[in-house]
Amino acid sequence: xxxxxxxxxxxxxxxxxxxxxxxxxGAPRVHCITNAVAQNFTANVLLAAGAVPSxxxxxxxxxxxxxxxxxxxxxxxxxxxxxREATSxxxxxxxxxGLPWVLDPVFVDRAPQRAxxxxxxxxxxxxxxxxNHAEFSTLAGSAPSTESVAAYARARNTVIGLSGETxxxxxxxxxxxxxxxxALMAKVTAMGCAVSxxxxxxxxxxxxxxRATIAGLVIAGVAGELAAAKAxxxxxxxxxxxxxxxxxxxxxxxxxxxxxxAKAK
Numbered sequence: 001x002x003x004x005x006x007x008x009x010x011x012x013x014x015x016x017x018x019x020x021x022x023x024x025x026g027a028p029r030v031h032c033i034t035n036a037v038a039q040n041f042t043a044n045v046l047l048a049a050g051a052v053p054s055x056x057x058x059x060x061x062x063x064x065x066x067x068x069x070x071x072x073x074x075x076x077x078x079x080x081x082x083x084r085e086a087t088s089x090x091x092x093x094x095x096x097x098g099l100p101w102v103l104d105p106v107f108v109d110r111a112p113q114r115a116x117x118x119x120x121x122x123x124x125x126x127x128x129x130x131x132n133h134a135e136f137s138t139l140a141g142s143a144p145s146t147e148s149v150a151a152y153a154r155a156r157n158t159v160i161g162l163s164g165e166t167x168x169x170x171x172x173x174x175x176x177x178x179x180x181x182x183a184l185m186a187k188v189t190a191m192g193c194a195v196s197x198x199x200x201x202x203x204x205x206x207x208x209x210x211r212a213t214i215a216g217l218v219i220a221g222v223a224g225e226l227a228a229a230k231a232x233x234x235x236x237x238x239x240x241x242x243x244x245x246x247x248x249x250x251x252x253x254x255x256x257x258x259x260x261x262a263k264a265k
Contacts, residue, residue, distance in 0.1 A: 012176055012214055013257035016222075017250040019206050019215035024050035028070035028204035032197050033057065033086055035077025035106065038190035041238070045194035048245035049219065051201040057086040066093040070204035072101035073197045074121065079107075079114050091124050100127040100203040100212075104196035109134040122156055127209040130161040130196045144168075150175060150264035159209040161199060163192065167217050170264050171210040178214065179258035180221025182228035184237045191238075195220045214259070222256045223248055 029052045034042055043053040054065050066072055072094045074087050094101045103126040105118035115138050122129065122139070136144045140152045144162055153160045154172030162168040167178040185191050199216030206212035226248075227240035 012178075012218065012259035012261055013254045015206075015211045016215040016218035016257060017253045019202050019212065020049070020219055020248060020253065021250070022205035023201060026050075026070075026205050027052055028201055029054060029068065030071045030073060030197060030201045030204060031055075031062070031066045031069040031090065032073045032075070032200075033062075033083055033090055034073060034075035034104075034197065035190060035193050038075065038077060038193035041188075041190040042194040042197045044242055045245060046197055046201055048242045049198055049201060049248075051198075051204070053197070057082050059085055059089055062086050063089045063093040066090045066099065067097050069099065071200045072099060073104065073200040074101060074126070075104040075106055075193050075196060076108065076114060076118060077104070077106040077193055079111075079117070084117070087121070091121070095124070100200070100209065102126055102196060102200040102203060103129045104193060105129065105131050105135050105139065106193070107135075109138040115139060122158070126158055127203055128159040128161055128199060128213045129156075130163065130199055130213070132163050132192075136160070136162055146170075146175065147265050153264075159213050161213045161217060163195075163217075167221070169210060169213045169217065173264055174210055174261065175264040176210075176214050176259055176261045178217050178221060180218060180225060180256065182224045184228045184231060184234060185220075185224045185241075187234040188238045188241075191241075218253065218257050218259065219245070219248065222253055225256065226252070 046053040108115040202212040202216040223244040226244040231237035
């Protein structure tokens with residue numbers, strides 16, 4: 001007889017495997033407003049996982065690009081006027097067309113203006129917010145804990161994907177911890193930005209935002225572990241993780257996913 005923890009782990013792993021299968025069969029289009037240094041790597045991560053990226057920032061065409069996409073990523077890594085204007089149009093187009101979008105509030109802990117802008121965006125209804133501990137503390141005004149992250153998700157009617165040594169995903173009612181990943185993932189520029197784009201791709205094929213966010217982080221974490229086992233350092237790791245995402249399969253996800261599901265408090 002399985003324990004509750006074992007059953008929960010199996011469910012999360014099966015979710016990730018099912019979402020990965022739909023990524024590959026559906027090839028969803030993900031439009032990315034992202035960090036200037038992240039665009040190339042983000043596009044390659046999406047392609048390796050089975051999605052199709054687009055990156056235009058032009059105010060004349062971004063609305064049409066988003067309307068013809070299946071999901072949107074808004075990443076604040078490069079906080080310039082062009083991207084702010086593009087974001088306004090893109091989020092409006094996503095809302096008009098009923099498309100999910102994911103917010104990555106990069107470096108909101110570094111500048112008040114960036115944090116204020118992120119708070120404004122959150123009121124526009126991202127399906128998920130993927131961020132680290134410092135970024136959460138800045139936006140929420142409190143240190144991250146299981147209770148504070150769940151409360152924040154409930155109050156904003158969104159899913160929080162909190163990254164760290166162990167990732168935490170909650171919609172305020174359900175909560176998952178994910179222990180996959182490797183330290184080399186923090187040594188490659190744009191890795192976090194690319195993972196957020198992968199989460200957005202999962203939202204394109206999974207309507208349950210909590211499950212979609214879990215799937216993106218499990219897929220990335222398992223691929224990171226496999227890549228690290230073959231890499232000699234950050235340079236080879238950046239190439240290896242693309243190969244591992246491309247070759248990832250259900251059996252590997254089911255055997256390697258390290259997750260637990262519980263009710264949020």
